[in-house]
Amino acid sequence: MVLAKRIILLCALLPVILTACESLRASKPIIPLREYERMIAGRLDANYVGTQNCLSACHYHDRIKQDFDASTMGVQMSKKSGMPLVNCESCHGPGSLAIEGITPEKVEEDAKAGKRTECNYKTFIDINNIPAQAKSLICLKCHTANATFNLHNWNAGSHSVNDVACSDCHRIHAGPDLKVKPRDTLDMCYKCHQEAKAEFSLPSHHAVPEKRIFCTDCHDPHGSLTEKLLRKATLKDTCVQCHSDKEGPFVFEHADNNDDCRNCHSPHGSPNNNLLTVPVPFLCLQCHSGHRTDSKATKESKAAFYTRCTDCHSQIHGSDLPSADGTGRFIQ
Ligand code: HEC
Ligand code: HEC
Ligand code: HEC
Numbered sequence: 001m002v003l004a005k006r007i008i009l010l011c012a013l014l015p016v017i018l019t020a021c022e023s024l025r026a027s028k029p030i031i032p033l034r035e036y037e038r039m040i041a042g043r044l045d046a047n048y049v050g051t052q053n054c055l056s057a058c059h060y061h062d063r064i065k066q067d068f069d070a071s072t073m074g075v076q077m078s079k080k081s082g083m084p085l086v087n088c089e090s091c092h093g094p095g096s097l098a099i100e101g102i103t104p105e106k107v108e109e110d111a112k113a114g115k116r117t118e119c120n121y122k123t124f125i126d127i128n129n130i131p132a133q134a135k136s137l138i139c140l141k142c143h144t145a146n147a148t149f150n151l152h153n154w155n156a157g158s159h160s161v162n163d164v165a166c167s168d169c170h171r172i173h174a175g176p177d178l179k180v181k182p183r184d185t186l187d188m189c190y191k192c193h194q195e196a197k198a199e200f201s202l203p204s205h206h207a208v209p210e211k212r213i214f215c216t217d218c219h220d221p222h223g224s225l226t227e228k229l230l231r232k233a234t235l236k237d238t239c240v241q242c243h244s245d246k247e248g249p250f251v252f253e254h255a256d257n258n259d260d261c262r263n264c265h266s267p268h269g270s271p272n273n274n275l276l277t278v279p280v281p282f283l284c285l286q287c288h289s290g291h292r293t294d295s296k297a298t299k300e301s302k303a304a305f306y307t308r309c310t311d312c313h314s315q316i317h318g319s320d321l322p323s324a325d326g327t328g329r330f331i332q
């Protein structure tokens with residue numbers, strides 16, 4: 001019966017699944033290598049001219065240049081030649097075609113006529129419109145996993161897989177300081193993760209909106225070996241970085257519940273105290289039956305059921321001390 005139902009369901013869903021596959025394939029065409037090269041290197045018929053030549057005729061990009069020169073990337077100089085290791089053309093592609101015919105005299109003439117001289121920027125890499133993977137390759141040609149250690153898991157990470165590019169998070173021209181400070185991450189992440197924003201506004205929540213704990217304490221946006229981009233090898237390891245008293249091992253373990261804190265807690269936020277997925281006693285009653293205030297009580301004597309389980313079972317994560325009868329009841 002069940003099998004038959006499943007087969008019917010599958011048949012009903014088949015067209016949907018097939019269309020989904022079709023659209024996946026359509027949205028990620030395999031691009032010939034040459035095309036990719038063009039996307040991340042720019043016009044192959046242009047030449048590199050150097051930042052000086054690019055910018056000397058006009059001052060329109062002075063702020064960008066100043067900020068960039070002061071940034072960690074911009075101050076990197078080759079020991080041998082004294083030339084910058086990263087310059088405008090490293091990311092935007094070679095610039096000779098863009099500045100063809102632009103001289104200080106032409107800029108001055110245009111200015112007199114009330115015109116602003118534009119370089120032919122269409123010959124640069126179309127950075128805002130190329131596929132995310134190509135956008136990231138512009139950075140990865142220098143930021144290899146060996147050079148930038150935290151990028152080891154980038155390719156398999158859900159950001160890369162879901163077409164999020166480096167420059168969606170790192171705004172290269174936002175200012176001279178390219179280092180991401182933890183307190184900047186909140187706006188960075190909320191831009192795309194509205195559902196997380198909603199969870200962190202629930203009554204019980206980790207102090208992320210208060211900027212005492214950060215998304216990046218638990219997640220590595222560059223990819224990780226664990227599900228959900230978690231920073232540590234397991235979910236429990238991620239939590240006990242800060243909650244080491246819950247790590248154990250305890251003499252009396254709460255079965256293997258503690259291996260996955262999600263059995264009882266929502267990591268971001270919850271309407272219930274202590275980030276609980278379900279309030280006590282209902283949380284406990286998912287797995288236990290309750291007991292009465294008096295163990296000798298019978299149905300007839302109608303002793304009340306206990307409801308505030310953790311008033312007595314206060315060491316709910318595990319305990320090293322036995323209860324009165326010598327077993328662990330998480331009472332002390
Ligand atoms: C590390 C890579 C990188 C380098 C180096 C770089 N840029 Fe950019 N630039 C970008 C990216 C990515 C964008 C598009 C997204 C954005 O605006 O942040 C961009 C956008 C721009 C824009 C258009 C948007 C705006 O802010 O006006 C200009 C103009 C620009 N860059 C000029 C320059 C100049 C001039 C230099 C050299 C001083 C330079 N860039 C160096 C990556 C880079
Ligand atoms: C031509 C080589 C090159 C390219 C292309 C490049 N970078 Fe860099 N980047 C460097 C070097 C060199 C440094 C300084 C050393 C370091 O921190 O690894 C650096 C540093 C950084 C830093 C650290 C800043 C800090 O203060 O610690 C960030 C963030 C960064 N790059 C992002 C990017 C992004 C995003 C892109 C693509 C849009 C990109 N880079 C493209 C070479 C490059
Ligand atoms: C989803 C947002 C996001 C994406 C996408 C992303 N980064 Fe980052 N990056 C961060 C954050 C946040 C930090 C701050 C350090 C940390 O906690 O990992 C950071 C730190 C860095 C640093 C070290 C400098 C620092 O501030 O400590 C470099 C270099 C860097 N990223 C390069 C890259 C490159 C190259 C890519 C693309 C391959 C990339 N990032 C993609 C968010 C992102």
Ligand code: HEC
Pocket residue numbers: 158159162164168169185188189190191192193215216219221227228229
């Ligand atoms: C430009 C948009 C964008 C930004 C900015 C962004 N993300 Fe994401 N993130 C995505 C997309 C798209 C996915 C994949 C689809 C999904 O799960 O929502 C994703 C997935 C995730 C996941 C789930 C991983 C999984 O395996 O299910 C985590 C965790 C995450 N992001 C954390 C962060 C953090 C932390 C930041 C800030 C440093 C951040 N994101 C910034 C777009 C973004």
Ligand code: HEC
Pocket residue numbers: 186189190193196197200206208213214215216217218219228235262267268
């Ligand atoms: C205290 C640790 C912690 C902090 C801080 C944290 N997260 Fe998470 N996040 C988790 C855990 C654990 C999961 C996995 C939850 C699950 O599987 O149910 C998760 C899941 C996610 C997911 C995937 C949700 C899904 O349903 O697949 C996204 C997206 C995400 N977090 C984004 C963020 C953003 C954005 C921030 C900061 C505003 C943030 N997280 C802060 C621990 C944290």
Ligand code: HEC
Pocket residue numbers: 204205206207212213214217218235238239240241242243261262265266267273274275276
């Ligand atoms: C970066 C440190 C850090 C990490 C990682 C962390 N926590 Fe916390 N957690 C705290 C702090 C600090 C508090 C104290 C309350 C506050 O200031 O928000 C707290 C409070 C709590 C609370 C009580 C909340 C309340 O309403 O009083 C629970 C439950 C909790 N954390 C569970 C977890 C779980 C589950 C994980 C792993 C997904 C985790 N924590 C990861 C720092 C952390």
Ligand code: HEC
Pocket residue numbers: 236239240243246247254257258259260261262263264265274276280310314316317
């Ligand atoms: C079987 C359910 C259960 C599991 C599994 C569980 N917790 Fe709890 N946790 C609770 C309950 C119930 C409370 C509230 C205790 C109270 O009311 O005294 C709590 C409270 C907390 C608190 C806040 C109060 C305190 O004692 O500091 C933190 C922090 C916490 N848990 C962290 C964790 C971490 C980390 C894990 C995973 C290693 C975890 N919990 C697994 C049920 C659980």
Ligand code: HEC
Pocket residue numbers: 254255256257263264280283284285286287288309310313316327328329330
């Ligand atoms: C996800 C299921 C689950 C939840 C939720 C849960 N427990 Fe447990 N609990 C167990 C398992 C499994 C055992 C081990 C049972 C055994 O060894 O017979 C256990 C053991 C116990 C024991 C010791 C029993 C004994 O026979 O020694 C007590 C007391 C207990 N739990 C109380 C609680 C309380 C109070 C809560 C709510 C805060 C709770 N549990 C939530 C699954 C759960």
Ligand code: HEC
Pocket residue numbers: 281284285288289290291295306307308309310311312313323325329331
């Ligand atoms: C007034 C204190 C108190 C409260 C409240 C309480 N318990 Fe207990 N519970 C105990 C004591 C004491 C024992 C040990 C009884 C024994 O050894 O005979 C115990 C034993 C247990 C056991 C072991 C099972 C057994 O019968 O041997 C479980 C499971 C349990 N409690 C779950 C719960 C749950 C679930 C709640 C909330 C609905 C709860 N308790 C509320 C004191 C309490």
